Amino acid sequence: MITGSIVALVTPMHVDGAIDWPTFARLIEYHIESGTGGLGIVGTTGESPTLTVPEHCEAIRFAVEQSGGRIPVVAGTGGNSTHEAIELTVAAAEAGADYSLSVTPYYNRPTQQGLFEHFQAVARSVNLPIILYNVPGRTGCDLLNETVVKLSQIDNIVGIKDATGDVERGAALIDSVPDGFAVFSGDDATALELMRRGGKGNVSVTANIAAPDMAAMCSMALAQDWEGASEIDARLKDLNKLLFIEVNPIPIKWAMVQQGMIEEGIRLPLTPLSEPCQAPLAAAMETYFA
Numbered sequence: 001m002i003t004g005s006i007v008a009l010v011t012p013m014h015v016d017g018a019i020d021w022p023t024f025a026r027l028i029e030y031h032i033e034s035g036t037g038g039l040g041i042v043g044t045t046g047e048s049p050t051l052t053v054p055e056h057c058e059a060i061r062f063a064v065e066q067s068g069g070r071i072p073v074v075a076g077t078g079g080n081s082t083h084e085a086i087e088l089t090v091a092a093a094e095a096g097a098d099y100s101l102s103v104t105p106y107y108n109r110p111t112q113q114g115l116f117e118h119f120q121a122v123a124r125s126v127n128l129p130i131i132l133y134n135v136p137g138r139t140g141c142d143l144l145n146e147t148v149v150k151l152s153q154i155d156n157i158v159g160i161k162d163a164t165g166d167v168e169r170g171a172a173l174i175d176s177v178p179d180g181f182a183v184f185s186g187d188d189a190t191a192l193e194l195m196r197r198g199g200k201g202n203v204s205v206t207a208n209i210a211a212p213d214m215a216a217m218c219s220m221a222l223a224q225d226w227e228g229a230s231e232i233d234a235r236l237k238d239l240n241k242l243l244f245i246e247v248n249p250i251p252i253k254w255a256m257v258q259q260g261m262i263e264e265g266i267r268l269p270l271t272p273l274s275e276p277c278q279a280p281l282a283a284a285m286e287t288y289f290a
Contacts (some may be wrong), residue, residue: 001070001158001182002099003200004037004218007207008045008186010249011059013265019055023262028066029209030261034211036071037201037218039063043076043101044138045205045249052266056088059252060097074203076134078103082118086125093128100130100260101161101203106139110145123154130156135163135186145173151180161186161203162194171197188240189215192233195221206239207260208252210288238284245277254278255285 009031012023031039041063042048042056050206051059060075075092077100079085089100102122104115123130132151136142143160152159163186164171174183174197182200185191191202195218207214213232221230243251247270254273256262266272273281 001180002038002074003182003222004202005035005207005211006038006040006074006184006201006203006207007031007036007211007214008040008203009063009206010208010262011042011046011051012113012186012262013267014263014267017060017267020069020263020265024059024062025066027261028063028071030070031207031211032067034217035219036207036211037215038072038074038099039067040074040101040203041097043103043133043203044135044254045208046076047249047267048076048078048117048268050270051237053084053088055262057091057095064096069284072098074099074101074131076101076103076133077122078104078105080107080279085118085122089126089128089130091120093126094183097128097180098125099158100128101133102130103133104139104141104143105134106141109141112144114223115143116147116150119157120154126156128156130157131158131182131184132160133163134160137163145169145176145179148173149176152177158182159184159200160166162270163187163197163203164236165190167193167197170194170199174198188236188243192217192221192229195229196226205248205252206236208237209255209285210236235288239288242281242284245281246273251277251281255281258282258285 075097077088159182165187217232
């Protein structure tokens with residue numbers, strides 16, 4: 001089972017919004033060299049809602065080909081339509097992805113029974129390990145712990161990215177699911193605390209610009225080196241906060257532009273980081289990279 005730091009990778013774009021494939025390749029190499037445990041492709045941070053289905057599938061295929069088996073690829077394949085989620089998950093399996101990351105259906109606000117049947121249908125459609133993704137602050141839909149426990153009984157549903165930021169809730173889930181079902185943090189600010197309670201890693205936005213430190217922090221936490229992990233977490237604290245000063249991925253893309261990692265491309269309705277938010281994030285970056 002995948003563990004450690006799984007980067008929620010941005011989708012690099014040119015200023016005109018076209019995907020920047022050479023930079024995409026360089027970012028993948030950066031994470032392989034930095035010890036990142038997995039590549040999260042075309043998730044929230046990867047601007048999946050603004051990618052066309054062909055672009056979405058091509059990004060997954062490209063990441064699989066570029067990584068060449070050197071790092072696991074976790075392909076974002078969720079949708080607010082079960083049919084679409086199945087289509088994307090099948091495409092990810094055919095492209096050779098190692099895992100699917102399947103977000104709860106958004107906007108249409110299904111019941112818990114609807115969520116169970118949705119994920120069950122996706123799981124039955126494909127022979128690919130599926131990691132659930134719960135981020136109610138963005139989707140308007142909350143996958144409750146008891147539903148996750150029911151879903152954990154399905155063979156190829158193997159984990160969940162818990163982006164609630166509620167450590168106590170995450171810890172209760174860890175205590176309730178069977179051995180081998182992995183609970184990952186989806187919240188950089190509380191990731192270490194969830195790993196103290198048995199979490200298996202962190203699907204990280206911050207790792208886009210701090211990959212070596214995030215990988216080391218997660219590795220130390222999994223080895224129960226809490227002193228070492230806490231020291232790194234303290235260095236990352238301001239970044240973890242200020243990279244969400246506006247909605248993700250606006251701040252992380254701006255930060256990567258400042259580091260010379262990507263061009264300024266981002267797709268509407270997202271816009272570049274507003275000027276009042278730039279100075280606080282720049283100060284945090286200056287302190288971190290000093």
